[in-house]
Amino acid sequence: MARRARAERETTMQWLKSIFNRPEKAYAHPYLAGAVLGVVLFLAFLLTGNGLGSSGATSRIDALLVDTVAPAHVDNNPYLLKMAGGDKNPLDDWIVPVFFGALLGGFVSGARNGRLKLTTTKGPNISNRTRWAMAFLGGVIFLYGARMARGCTSGQALSGGATLAAGSWVIMLAIFGGAYLLAYFVRKLWL
């Protein structure tokens, strides 16, 4: 019995290792990936009436944390009150399963294509530490803007763009405008 259990454990370990040591495959062609993404977005609209998104979930998970640590604070904050407080569960929204689904989907694709690797992606002329600090800072700035604009590149540019929402097209231009305007000044990070 013990031997069989050990054999089983070894097969599991081998399977786990095999996930992380697969040969790395090339990325899909951008047009093909885009077309598949377009079909996924269309199916989301067709089945649920909602598009894709993720930044709203970040906000909702935050609201849950604040509600757990300091429920009184939620009651004094009208923005958080829309999501939490009272009998509201901040996680009761379509965007939360989409958020966790996207994490899982990214992992599955990484595992299938041999891209699971603990590493850092950065420009050639900066250190890992600089890249980490910039990634964190960028995340802070991006999500602040995303909450202000009521949606990010997925919720506004992609989903709003496909439904012809006027404000979403303006936001899309603003995102690219902001990034292109600043790109020259931070070129050390990437070039």
Place this chain on the structure above:
Amino acid sequence: MNFPLEAFTAVSAANPWTYVVFGAIGVAFGYTLETAGFGDSRKLAAQFYFKELTVLKVMFTAIAVALTLTFGAVGLGWLDFSQVWVNPTYLGSGVVGGLIMGVGFIVGGFCPTTSLASASTGRIDGMLFMGGGFVGAFLFGETERYFDHWYNNAGFYGRLTLDQVFGVSPGALVVIIVLVALLLFWGGEQLERIFGRKDLSQEPRLRKAGAVALFVMALGVLVIGSPSQEDRYQRLSFKRTEAVKSADAKPRTVTRVYSADEMLSKRLVFTSPAEAFKARFQQEMKPVYLDVRSETDYNLYHLADSVNVPLDRLASIVPALLTEPAANTVFIAISNDEQAAVKAWKLLVASKVPNAYILEGGINRWIATFGADDPGLKPLASAGDDQLRYDFPAALGSRYKSCSPSPLAHEKLDFQARIVLQLKRDKSGGGCG
């Protein structure tokens, strides 16, 4: 089939399948982003130095494909566009928020969803971006109060689509956007050749066939056009629960589904003057009396608090009726008899205005019910169809006693309840915001 499926329009614990459906959509979303290479920040940042335009290609292909399929499905009548979440337009916070996002994009190298694909495949920078995101979203929640008014009002236009802005049909706009996207791809490939030193002859030929296919589909959307009001009306269905007597004499209820015409012929949408009057004093609903007669008739006599929207102007206020009032609003269309009110009702329901009803017998029945003993109102010997059947010596509007009957004098009224309050899907529950 009527899409979107009602069961999946909102996540709730009462319907656990919704978690599975939205979770599966998320998996497909994350999988595609990772497969496109968006787990690597260099691939994303390269967009802004014209070295590699993967972001532009993936994003605009996705938008063009989804746009074409969505408006094709709307045109064929499969998908009800009024039930699709369209991000409301807030120009002020949208532009400023968009510019801030652009800064975050080039500094951090990700956008929120691509950071998920990056973090889940073990990229440390992706994980840190995600962590920073939680801080950023938290900071917004803490600072929103300082610019709350601006955030909620600056440049607010509600549900506004580009076809409305430019005054063209959605189909024409689909063709234009697909064409612009194809031009951008061509231009983008030239930029990659110049700045990224890419050999375009290595690119698959199939992409040209794909471009042609997409363009043909977009032309198809233009040809199909939008469903007419008559089409939308014919496709409507209403649910009503009815008590039936079964053989063993136990009371039982069944749910029946009726078409719009059946609702009219069975008179299920005609609310009696008594019920329409009582609705004013009920907590759970907020009646809006839509008087669709001419202004002349309205000035002669109308219900207190009723709004005059002549039938030919009704279509122009439908967008406001869909978005402005509270979810428990009940619209009651009123004409002299019923003819014009029925037309108004057809327009309202075909436009998906919820809780629309017709005042049974119109103003004439109302006066017969509440103002029969008013000496100032003299019945006419004869009157045409949908004309006032009373003589009015002066245009007193709503200053007759019967325009706002006393709730005390009419405490007890017998009527068959027709209004079934249907709470509109909460559109604020959609979208990323």
